[in-house]
Amino acid sequence: MAEQPLTRRNFLKGKTKSRPELDRLNPEWPTQRVAKLYRKFLEKQPPFYHPPISEEVAPPLAVTASLNSMRDVDWDQSAAVHLLGRTMFGSTYTDIINSTSDSLSNTVNTLLQELETAEPPGDWVNEPPPAWDQLTYDEVQAVMEQYRERMWQMANWWIVRMTQNPINITEQMSLFWHNFFATAQSKVFYPQAMYEQNAVFRQYGLGNFKELLRRVTFGPAMMIWLDIHRSKKHNPNENFSRELMELFTLGVDNYTQVDIEEASRAFTGYVTNGVETNYDYENQTGSGFWWDEWHDFEDKTVLGQTGPWTGDDIINILLEQEECAVHICRRIYKWFVYDYIHEPVVEAMAFVLRENDYELRPALEFLFNTEHFYDSNFRGANIQSPMSLLPGLVRKFGMEEFTYPEGFFLRSVEFLGMTPLEPPDVNGWTGYRSWINSITLPVRKLVNSALVTGFSPFGNFDFMVDVRSMAQTMYDSDDDGYASEQIVRKLALVLFGVPLSDILETKMLDILLDGAEPYDWSINAPIGDAQWNRMRDLLLYMIKLPEIQLS
Amino acid sequence: MKRRDFIKTSMVLSAFGKQLPLMAVGRNRRQLGRTSQWETDRVVILIKLNGGNDGLNTVIPIEDDIYYEARPTLAISPGQSLSVNDTTGFHPSLGPIYPFYQNGQVGIIQGVGYQQGNLSHFRSSDIWVTGSDANEHLLTGWLGRLFENEYPDFPDDVPDHPLAIQFNSANLLEFRTSESNVGMMVFDPETMYAIISGNYVPGEDDPAPESYGGDELAYIREIDTLSMEYSEVIYDSALAGINTMEYPDNNIGYQMALTSKLISGGLGTPVYRLYQPGYDTHANQANNHANLLQDVSGSIAAFLQDMANQDLQDRVMVVTTSEFGRRVYENGSFGTDHGTSAPCLFFGSNIVPDIFGNHPDLTNLNNNNNMQVQYDFRQIYSTLITDWFGLPESVAQNVFAQSFDSIPFVQEPLSVKPPVLPAHFKVHAAFPNPFNPTTVIGYTLPAAGNINIRIMDSRGRLIQNNHLGPISKGHHTFRIEGKTWSSGTYFAQVETGGTALTQKITLVK
Numbered sequence A: 001m002a003e004q005p006l007t008r009r010n011f012l013k014g015k016t017k018s019r020p021e022l023d024r025l026n027p028e029w030p031t032q033r034v035a036k037l038y039r040k041f042l043e044k045q046p047p048f049y050h051p052p053i054s055e056e057v058a059p060p061l062a063v064t065a066s067l068n069s070m071r072d073v074d075w076d077q078s079a080a081v082h083l084l085g086r087t088m089f090g091s092t093y094t095d096i097i098n099s100t101s102d103s104l105s106n107t108v109n110t111l112l113q114e115l116e117t118a119e120p121p122g123d124w125v126n127e128p129p130p131a132w133d134q135l136t137y138d139e140v141q142a143v144m145e146q147y148r149e150r151m152w153q154m155a156n157w158w159i160v161r162m163t164q165n166p167i168n169i170t171e172q173m174s175l176f177w178h179n180f181f182a183t184a185q186s187k188v189f190y191p192q193a194m195y196e197q198n199a200v201f202r203q204y205g206l207g208n209f210k211e212l213l214r215r216v217t218f219g220p221a222m223m224i225w226l227d228i229h230r231s232k233k234h235n236p237n238e239n240f241s242r243e244l245m246e247l248f249t250l251g252v253d254n255y256t257q258v259d260i261e262e263a264s265r266a267f268t269g270y271v272t273n274g275v276e277t278n279y280d281y282e283n284q285t286g287s288g289f290w291w292d293e294w295h296d297f298e299d300k301t302v303l304g305q306t307g308p309w310t311g312d313d314i315i316n317i318l319l320e321q322e323e324c325a326v327h328i329c330r331r332i333y334k335w336f337v338y339d340y341i342h343e344p345v346v347e348a349m350a351f352v353l354r355e356n357d358y359e360l361r362p363a364l365e366f367l368f369n370t371e372h373f374y375d376s377n378f379r380g381a382n383i384q385s386p387m388s389l390l391p392g393l394v395r396k397f398g399m400e401e402f403t404y405p406e407g408f409f410l411r412s413v414e415f416l417g418m419t420p421l422e423p424p425d426v427n428g429w430t431g432y433r434s435w436i437n438s439i440t441l442p443v444r445k446l447v448n449s450a451l452v453t454g455f456s457p458f459g460n461f462d463f464m465v466d467v468r469s470m471a472q473t474m475y476d477s478d479d480d481g482y483a484s485e486q487i488v489r490k491l492a493l494v495l496f497g498v499p500l501s502d503i504l505e506t507k508m509l510d511i512l513l514d515g516a517e518p519y520d521w522s523i524n525a526p527i528g529d530a531q532w533n534r535m536r537d538l539l540l541y542m543i544k545l546p547e548i549q550l551s
Numbered sequence B: 001m002k003r004r005d006f007i008k009t010s011m012v013l014s015a016f017g018k019q020l021p022l023m024a025v026g027r028n029r030r031q032l033g034r035t036s037q038w039e040t041d042r043v044v045i046l047i048k049l050n051g052g053n054d055g056l057n058t059v060i061p062i063e064d065d066i067y068y069e070a071r072p073t074l075a076i077s078p079g080q081s082l083s084v085n086d087t088t089g090f091h092p093s094l095g096p097i098y099p100f101y102q103n104g105q106v107g108i109i110q111g112v113g114y115q116q117g118n119l120s121h122f123r124s125s126d127i128w129v130t131g132s133d134a135n136e137h138l139l140t141g142w143l144g145r146l147f148e149n150e151y152p153d154f155p156d157d158v159p160d161h162p163l164a165i166q167f168n169s170a171n172l173l174e175f176r177t178s179e180s181n182v183g184m185m186v187f188d189p190e191t192m193y194a195i196i197s198g199n200y201v202p203g204e205d206d207p208a209p210e211s212y213g214g215d216e217l218a219y220i221r222e223i224d225t226l227s228m229e230y231s232e233v234i235y236d237s238a239l240a241g242i243n244t245m246e247y248p249d250n251n252i253g254y255q256m257a258l259t260s261k262l263i264s265g266g267l268g269t270p271v272y273r274l275y276q277p278g279y280d281t282h283a284n285q286a287n288n289h290a291n292l293l294q295d296v297s298g299s300i301a302a303f304l305q306d307m308a309n310q311d312l313q314d315r316v317m318v319v320t321t322s323e324f325g326r327r328v329y330e331n332g333s334f335g336t337d338h339g340t341s342a343p344c345l346f347f348g349s350n351i352v353p354d355i356f357g358n359h360p361d362l363t364n365l366n367n368n369n370n371m372q373v374q375y376d377f378r379q380i381y382s383t384l385i386t387d388w389f390g391l392p393e394s395v396a397q398n399v400f401a402q403s404f405d406s407i408p409f410v411q412e413p414l415s416v417k418p419p420v421l422p423a424h425f426k427v428h429a430a431f432p433n434p435f436n437p438t439t440v441i442g443y444t445l446p447a448a449g450n451i452n453i454r455i456m457d458s459r460g461r462l463i464q465n466n467h468l469g470p471i472s473k474g475h476h477t478f479r480i481e482g483k484t485w486s487s488g489t490y491f492a493q494v495e496t497g498g499t500a501l502t503q504k505i506t507l508v509k
Helices: A006-012 A032-044 A077-087 A093-102 A104-112 A135-164 A172-179 A191-205 A209-217 A221-223 A239-251 A255-267 A289-293 A309-319 A322-336 A344-355 A358-371 A388-398 A406-414 A438-454 A467-474 A483-495 A502-513 A531-543 B001-013 B065-070 B091-102 B122-130 B142-150 B189-196 B212-226 B232-240 B251-264 B285-309 B378-387 B393-400
Strands: A301-302 A306-307 B042-052 B057-060 B082-084 B088-090 B106-113 B162-165 B184-186 B271-277 B316-321 B342-347 B438-445 B448-456 B462-471 B474-481 B488-496 B499-505
Touching: A032 A135, A077 A093, A077 A104, A077 B285, A093 A467, A093 A483, A104 A358, A104 A502, A135 A172, A135 A191, A135 A388, A135 A406, A172 A191, A172 A209, A172 A322, A191 A209, A191 A221, A209 A221, A209 A239, A209 A406, A239 A255, A239 A309, A239 B091, A255 A301, A255 A309, A255 B285, A309 A322, A322 A344, A322 A358, A344 A358, A358 A502, A388 A406, A388 A438, A388 A483, A438 B212, A467 A483, A467 A531, A483 A502, A502 A531, A531 B122, B042 B251, B042 B285, B082 B091, B088 B091, B091 B106, B091 B285, B106 B378, B142 B378, B142 B393, B232 B251, B251 B271, B251 B285, B271 B285, B271 B488, B285 B462, B378 B393, B378 B448, B438 B448, B438 B488, B438 B499, B462 B474
Parallel strands: B042 B271, B042 B316, B162 B184, B162 B271
Antiparallel strands: A301 A306, B057 B088, B082 B088, B106 B342, B316 B342, B438 B474, B448 B462, B448 B488, B488 B499
């Protein structure tokens, strides 16, 4: 809660010594002995940077609440930039042009298309856990180190996927679900489990929400994260059922404490070893010895319904509530549109979701077709998260094929307050204005500049953005203006969230021309020509502007 | 990168206060026992006249017929120009600095450029800022190399002020070192000036749109202001500094006003690089050039007076540069195209107010019909390094990988090298001439000796007899005050060891 202005001094003063990643560790996971060693291991790692939370929201403005589908005639470049900017990481000029000349519905279809399964980051994703009790102290340390390496390897792999994503919403959705289900690797411990959850987001994230919820709930990561694992009938654990209702389905105040307690009795008897669980997907039930031992087979009453509910039954009951669809759509709205919620739109979207039996694609298609979504108020209203900004810029600069110094991406987004696989807590990342404070903003500029200069605090590159190719791709002899003028406008189109102002356009042209006249700037200047330095200088200038933080 | 390096980085981050997050991680360069030899508190203000200043219309060869033939519409007549001497005039827009010229605070270096001048803005600018030959492509700036030479552990182990300040959003090449950049960017001087004056409203000149997007833009601009990329010491200096003059309300005016504040506020930065765009006058040059020169000379005049008012004038020098000059012959659009060399003007109270070099010989153009080079620009930069800042010649040689003859335009050189011994006793042209009320005569002595300087009127009557002596060998100046004299012709005779050289000077009241 920021009660004082977010100055650097205030932030440093308020810097707490608490380490949430230590406080929430399960003292018996994976075994008592290993848990103790793991805690010591974690203590030695530097703390994660979580930016202070900013709860400010802009006051409401008059926005088109029109839920009508946007007409084809209104589908223009500005609309394409907006849609792609919110759904993709880093749309290039070519993407924008192609989508504009295509139609709204085709573009939305392309975005919602199913992609082929991704190659996992390594073979270790299927590796069973070791027999902990047989390992020596040193061997345990070695395994923990190795697991840590794999976690970061996976996080890096994910970011690289984002830099290489085509016109498709799948990676964006997987990040959305990661924030939604906010599971932290520091507690989960097993990289195999974190990968499994990530793969579930990718595979089921655009399909049926119920199926997604089921798969997440009974995956090893969630079972550890919210203490489903080893929750026993005699003394069940409320953690999961609370968050299930509050965060994943109904939203606060739509259930009672008793509902939580009763539901938690249903989520008993499920166990995992970090890689596999005792959940039977086909029959939608737990199985095996611990299920028989620990599951509470008695009747429970949740939201007025009584029966010998299992976890699946609870999920079904919750999804029957109207509030559930509204809650999910509200979260989606917040991510894709704006932090100030326009309820009628959310209600309409929820209606579509329910009508389609919780299939997510139709609901998203609905949202992306409304005139409301394209209201000019929302243009540039999204403050990009670190994992959106940096990978996005890589793709916009056409630099996704390079091999970056080890840890560049990871360290950068970490520094900006968004360590992938490590949300600050179960609420996920607050995001919005919390991303921007007087510490993170200069660092944003610094790491983004690295793409242009090749110098980064996390290792220098031996490559840079190819400005000449960028310029030649953008230039069109059929468009208005000299090449230099076109480049300025089109760069702004690709990089800025808000429309380019006249004053800024003039400044940018000054930088590009550096005293020359517009016609002195040639699109065909050879590769080593000093003119291209100026375009790099222009990119550096743009990177330091607020406009580039928005989408 | 290991975790412990991450800790080191995060400490850099949290400890940096208002500093730029410097790229200090992983540095391991150390040169033990090496300290900087930089001791002076002198400052040089370099102003780039961006686009290629038309030197021929700035320092005008008013007696040259070819000049008038070549420029039927653009040439400036003797009547229009400001008189410098019998053959030279200033563009009338230089009016604001004219009093300073009359007071011996303005000098000219003619024909500055480099061999095989490149006519591309970008390439030529790069040559100037990297200090390279025309056929070399260097990736570091001359100032970058200079500071890297003096502060090899940069960014560790440096003085607590920025090494250089640049007033431009881009083109960092002049300050680029092999690994980072020594300048500290101030990329919007108007904004910064307003902030420091306490009346900054973010986005005042470019309001955010009225939308959610605009709201977020406004929010980020606010945070941007809080985390502006200038360090505590710049900010404090600017707050402590004062302007005793009002500066012209334009961008170069703001730059100079801010520079003055920083210097008066005690900032120790030795180099400022300012920019004034617009000099690429291919068409309709007359008005544009006039306005530009008006803006810059007004700003320089305000600055010089401001510094004098605060008794800082001995510490500062202003030098104008440009990536090239322009062609002798005007084109069909009442403008001029890219040329080669052009004069550089320098200003201050610690300068030798002289014209170095001659008017370009318009009968002896190169095979592109452009003017010949008289001085390599690196001579000016070298001179600044040795004479103005007092660093050893080896430093200048390191920076430019060659030796360049210095130009003696610094009145009190701090040079550690022995001054070049003049072969002969010489008296330089009085400057300004005609004058009112002061002029300065320079003379060079091959050996120490007694000097007598006599002033006689047109009828040969002795008006003044100054016995100066003993004077050391080398170059000196003598100020002639004509406040109480009547207008007319006078003779200044400088005599040493039996030899006398006389100059005609004219007082025009």
